[in-house]
Amino acid sequence: MENQINTFVDIVSPKDQIDGNALWVYQKTFFQLGIFDSDTRSTYTVRIPENGVYLFLIEGEIEIDNQF
Numbered sequence: 001m002e003n004q005i006n007t008f009v010d011i012v013s014p015k016d017q018i019d020g021n022a023l024w025v026y027q028k029t030f031f032q033l034g035i036f037d038s039d040t041r042s043t044y045t046v047r048i049p050e051n052g053v054y055l056f057l058i059e060g061e062i063e064i065d066n067q068f
Helices: none
Strands: 008-014 023-025 031-034
Touching: none
Parallel strands: 008 023
Antiparallel strands: 008 031
């Protein structure tokens, strides 16, 4: 994962949309993991617009749409 700092990496994907080495499931769901340096800006694109997004921040601070 060290070469994938400051980006999102797929770790779980639907079986019909596998990208890379992600684990596949029989659901329309994606799980991504990201390790970001401080002051990094990134854009996340929702792959299934009718689905929601859950974000889990383990350490640090994050700003999304000008909200902390």
